[in-house]
Amino acid sequence: xxxxxxxxxxxxxxxxxxxxxxxxxxxxxxxxxxxxxxxxxxxxxxxxxxxxxxxxxxxxxxxxxxxxxxxxxxxxxxxxxxxxxxxxxxxxxxxxxxxxxxxxxxxxxxxxxxxxxxxxxxxxxxxxxxxxxxxxxxxxxxxxxxxxxxxxxxxxxxxxxxxxxxxxxxxxxxxxxxxxxxxxxxxxxxxxxxxxxxxxxxxxxxxxxxxxxxxxxxxxxxxxxxxxxxxxxxxxxxxxxxxxx
Amino acid sequence: xxxxxxxxxxxxxxxxxxxxxxxxxxxxxxxxxxxxxxxxxxxxxxxxxxxxxxxxxxxxxxxxxxxxxxxxxxxxxxxxxxxxxxxxxxxxxxxxxxxxxxxxxxxxxxxxxxxxxxxxxxxxxxxxxxxxxxxxxxxxxxxxxxxxxxxxxxxxxxxxxxxxxxxxxxxxxxxxxxxxxxxxxxxxxxxxxxxxxxxxxxxxxxxxxxxxxxxxxxxxxxxxxxxxxxxxxxxxxxxxxxxxxxxxxxxxxxxxxxxxxxxxxxxxxxxxxxxxx
Amino acid sequence: xxxxxxxxxxxxxxxxxxxxxxxxxxxxxxxxxxxxxxxxxxxxxxxxxxxxxxxxxxxxxxxxxxxxxxxxxxxxxxxxxxxxxxxxxxxxxxxxxxxxxxxxxxxxxxxxxxxxxxxxxxxxxxxxxxxxxxxxxxxxxxxxxxxxxxxxxxxxxxxxxxxxxxxxxxxxxxxxxxxxxxxxxxxxxxxxxxxxxxxxxxxxxxxxxxxxxxxxxxxxxxxxxxxxxxxxxxxxxxxxxxxxxxxxxxxxxxxxxxxxxxxxxxxxxxxxxxxxxxxxxxxxxx
Ligand SMILES: Nc1ncnc2c1ncn2[C@@H]1O[C@H](COP(=O)(O)OP(=O)(O)OP(=O)(O)O)[C@@H](O)[C@H]1O
Ligand SMILES: [Mg+2]
Numbered sequence: 147x148x149x150x151x152x153x154x155x156x157x158x159x160x161x162x163x164x165x166x167x168x169x170x171x172x173x174x175x176x177x178x179x180x181x182x183x184x185x186x187x188x189x190x191x192x193x194x195x196x197x198x199x200x201x202x203x204x205x206x207x208x209x210x211x212x213x214x215x216x217x218x219x220x221x222x223x224x225x226x227x228x229x230x231x232x233x234x235x236x237x238x239x240x241x242x243x244x245x246x247x248x249x250x251x252x253x254x255x256x257x258x259x260x261x262x263x264x265x266x267x268x269x270x271x272x273x274x275x276x277x278x279x280x281x282x283x284x285x286x287x288x289x290x291x292x293x294x295x296x297x298x299x300x301x302x303x304x305x306x307x308x309x310x311x312x313x314x315x316x317x318x319x320x321x322x323x324x325x326x327x328x329x330x331x332x333x334x335x336x337x338x339x340x341x342x343x344x345x346x347x348x349x350x351x352x353x354x355x356x357x358x359x360x361x362x363x364x365x366x367x368x369x370x371x372x373x374x375x376x377x378x379x380x381x382x383x384x385x386x387x388x389x390x391x
Numbered sequence: 392x393x394x395x396x397x398x399x400x401x402x403x404x405x406x407x408x409x410x411x412x413x414x415x416x417x418x419x420x421x422x423x424x425x426x427x428x429x430x431x432x433x434x435x436x437x438x439x440x441x442x443x444x445x446x447x448x449x450x451x452x453x454x455x456x457x458x459x460x461x462x463x464x465x466x467x468x469x470x471x472x473x474x475x476x477x478x479x480x481x482x483x484x485x486x487x488x489x490x491x492x493x494x495x496x497x498x499x500x501x502x503x504x505x506x507x508x509x510x511x512x513x514x515x516x517x518x519x520x521x522x523x524x525x526x527x528x529x530x531x532x533x534x535x536x537x538x539x540x541x542x543x544x545x546x547x548x549x550x551x552x553x554x555x556x557x558x559x560x561x562x563x564x565x566x567x568x569x570x571x572x573x574x575x576x577x578x579x580x581x582x583x584x585x586x587x588x589x590x591x592x593x594x595x596x597x598x599x600x601x602x603x604x605x606x607x608x609x610x611x612x613x614x615x616x617x618x619x620x621x622x623x624x625x626x627x628x629x630x631x632x633x634x635x636x637x638x639x640x641x642x643x644x645x646x647x648x649x650x651x652x653x654x655x656x657x658x659x660x661x662x663x664x665x666x667x668x
Numbered sequence: 669x670x671x672x673x674x675x676x677x678x679x680x681x682x683x684x685x686x687x688x689x690x691x692x693x694x695x696x697x698x699x700x701x702x703x704x705x706x707x708x709x710x711x712x713x714x715x716x717x718x719x720x721x722x723x724x725x726x727x728x729x730x731x732x733x734x735x736x737x738x739x740x741x742x743x744x745x746x747x748x749x750x751x752x753x754x755x756x757x758x759x760x761x762x763x764x765x766x767x768x769x770x771x772x773x774x775x776x777x778x779x780x781x782x783x784x785x786x787x788x789x790x791x792x793x794x795x796x797x798x799x800x801x802x803x804x805x806x807x808x809x810x811x812x813x814x815x816x817x818x819x820x821x822x823x824x825x826x827x828x829x830x831x832x833x834x835x836x837x838x839x840x841x842x843x844x845x846x847x848x849x850x851x852x853x854x855x856x857x858x859x860x861x862x863x864x865x866x867x868x869x870x871x872x873x874x875x876x877x878x879x880x881x882x883x884x885x886x887x888x889x890x891x892x893x894x895x896x897x898x899x900x901x902x903x904x905x906x907x908x909x910x911x912x913x914x915x916x917x918x919x920x921x922x923x924x925x926x927x928x929x930x931x932x933x934x935x936x937x938x939x940x941x942x943x944x945x946x947x948x949x950x951x952x953x954x
Contacts, residue, residue, distance in 0.1 A: 204935055204938070205931060205935075207938070208930070208931045208934040208935040208938060209891070209927055209930050209931055209934070210890075210891035210892070210894055210930055210934075211891065212891075212892075212894050212895060212905065213891075213894060213904075213905065213908075213923070213926055213927050213930055214927070216905070216908065216909075216923050217923040217924065217927050220912060220919035220920075220923055221919055221920040221923040221924055224919065224920045225920060261512075263508060263510055263512035264512060264514065266463075266465050266506075266508065266512060267508065267512035267513075267514070267571075269463065269464060269465060269501075270463055270465075270504075270505060270506040270508075270575065271505075271525065271526035271530060271574070271575075271578060272498060272501050272502045272526065272530040272578065273525075273526065273529055273530055274498070274529075274530075277529045277530070281525060281529065282514055282525075285516045286514075286515065286516055300796075300797050303797075303799075304797070304798065304799040304800065305799075306799075307799035307800075307801040307802060308799075308801060308895075310801070311801075311898065318799065318801060318802055321802070321805075322805070325805075325809065336810070336813050337805075337806075337809040337810040337813060338806070338810035338811075338813050338814075340810075341802055341805055341806040341809070341810050342806070342810075344802050345794070345798045345802055345803070345806070348797070348798040348799060348802070349793075349794055349797055349798050352797035352798070353797070356797075366516075369516045369517075369558070370515050370516055370558055370560055371558065371560060371561075
């Protein structure tokens with residue numbers, strides 16, 4: 147059995163793939179921002195921030211991605227009185243919101259895993275709360291955040307297939323269209339070959355995401371391990387040990 | 392290196408806006424702190440003069456660490472006042488009245504205090520130099536180049552220049568603690584708190600850290616409050632020794648008095664136990 | 669489980685009554701029969717009633733000109749419940765399949781033979797990182813090429829089962845790896861056979877670590893099950909799509925309704941799983 151598709155099939159699929167990647171990028175960007183904001187808010191001293199973020203996380207994790215997607219595409223615009231919403235934007239936002247709910251919990255757990263002494267040392271050095279988070283806590287939390295965040299990103303990649311159901315011409319949508327048009331021509335490839343090819347494309351993209359996250363993990367872990375150059379060393383000529391006053 | 396100087400020989404803080412005579416470096420009045428039912432500080436009054444070196448001793452769990460932590464704002468006292476260089480730490484004067492202070496005020500007063508921890512608490516994702524330069528850059532607004540220069544000078548002072556680009560994971564315990572001391576020095580705190588800074592170290596590494604502490608003590612400009620079980624070191628550098636138990640100061644005085652000739656029987660018992668081990 | 673009277677060791681007053689150990693093999697214990705009977709009844713029930721082809725009523729329509737018609741909203745509730753029932757059935761059946769497939773995959777992954785281990789690992793990774801939607805299309809549209817034709821509901825169950833089976837296999841693996849090395853070594857030192865080692869030592873200790881993950885997969889499966897509407901399973905999403913198609917702005921109420929219906933099921937379930945998780949963590953400590 148020939149596992150390859152005709153060339154013009156691949157052209158169509160790769161056009162769809164571009165839309166898939168667009169949706170993925172938008173959803174990822176929104177998802178990361180939401181994750182950090184929610185994860186930090188969950189640990190905020192403010193009660194309101196804590197309960198709002200908790201409620202948000204519970205709802206966005208509790209709802210099915212596909213139901214959220216349909217609601218955002220078909221119900222929200224009517225409720226808001228928007229006539230022609232950008233489906234690409236709505237789809238990406240739905241996926242991003244979904245990612246943020248899970249990501250927020252990842253970030254919260256990672257922040258909590260940074261030892262208390264790190265916070266205390268930052269206070270003793272008189273860093274502000276923002277500086278503490280930015281320079282001390284989050285860089286260390288990164289080690290714990292990255293592996294599950296990579297898995298989550300792959301879940302979102304899988305989720306992008308759902309936007310085909312609100313008629314966005316992504317990889318899945320193009321695939322379904324090719325299946326339908328292929329039924330009219332006798333020498334079209336079989337459905338099995340078509341879908342296996344689509345699955346393989348998704349698989350390859352997922353592996354690339356996986357690799358990128360591995361690379362990021364490696365870079366973060368390296369910070370904890372090795373001597374690095376980059377900061378120039380200039381042993382001072384003017385001070386000698388012990389002298390002072 | 393000369394032997395420890397007399398307290399009176401040392402110059403006070405030079406540009407202090409406050410009169411060094413009337414405003415001690417640290418003044419605690421009626422400080423209470425309890426964890427649930429466990430009363431740890433009970434109406435604690437404590438004065439530390441500028442440039443003074445105070446060693447706090449006492450049995451485990453008596454609250455020595457807690458004293459330092461309330462001064463560092465790592466624990467909030469339940470009541471009472473704390474002044475640093477004549478400025479209230481947890482309170483602000485508003486319309487002639489003392490009101491609980493906002494974060495901004497606390498931050499401004501806190502910049503006069505620094506702390507070195509028992510377990511170092513170095514930032515594991517930064518090199519030794521980056522650890523030291525972080526606070527000068529971020530909390531003091533110093534330029535990067537200048538901060539790195541300062542960092543190298545301080546590393547030189549603690550004898551670790553060649554480890555500037557090593558992360559904490561690559562340093563021994565004694566080296567870590569010396570970096571942590573340098574990190575605290577970099578913010579030039581008027582008051583430095585040391586909580587059992589040698590307790591987590593292997594015995595052969597204690598000496599190198601004590602040497603650095605001695606250097607700071609000899610500089611004479613920094614007010615030091617030390618919790619330590621190193622009695623020899625305490626009698627060497629301390630201007631004053633405070634015996635602390637049950638939430639209160641039960642004896643205080645010169646090292647020669649408190650350590651060599653204690654009056655209070657709980658101090659005697661405690662010192663007897665420490666010497667035995 | 670055992671009878672109260674024990675002729676050999678009559679318990680004297682005041683002493684603790686110690687139940688004699690159950691010496692029956694596991695397949696003769698009452699618990700086994702209860703569980704087996706439950707599974708059979710459930711399977712028969714699903715076989716007979718599962719995924720029944722529901723016709724949603726078509727009488728109700730939103731009043732024209734309203735953005736949100738509450739009367740229409742409430743009129744939809746009964747149909748929504750019928751839809752969510754089908755979705756829930758598919759979820760539970762799919763999850764039962766996933767538990768079994770997961771076990772097979774986990775065993776395959778641990779196999780000593782590389783020709784088994786590597787393809788299984790690749791299969792798990794492949795299924796885990798590709799969309800369920802396309803997998804459903806594959807089962808529904810492509811398998812008939814090999815003369816395997818499945819109904820919509822069965823397709824959904826199989827799709828969910830295989831997809832989440834790969835997740836379950838990873839959870840099993842993590843659970844087995846979480847059993848401390850000393851337990852394996854003790855089993856060897858006591859010269860226990862593989863069956864005893866697994867059934868008495870490893871699995872009982874692995875289960876508590878696996879349960880919360882499985883609970884989360886069950887919830888995740890429930891959230892994916894509405895996908896069945898793409899292959900004509902008359903579940904919750906199919907209901908909303910049908911209702912919204914009745915007039916041009918009829919989408920608001922049904923989609924909002926299924927969103928709420930969903931949360932009413934998934935949030936309490938997630939809460940239960942977390943309670944289970946905490947309880948297990950607690951029991952581990954004490
Ligand atoms: N965050 C906390 N929560 C509850 N109890 C605490 C907390 N911190 C300290 N305590 C209690 O307060 C008491 C004093 O603790 P502290 O650490 O100040 O003692 P210490 O004198 O430094 O003892 P050690 O010599 O062992 O370091 C102890 O009983 C301790 O259990
Ligand atoms: Mg202590």
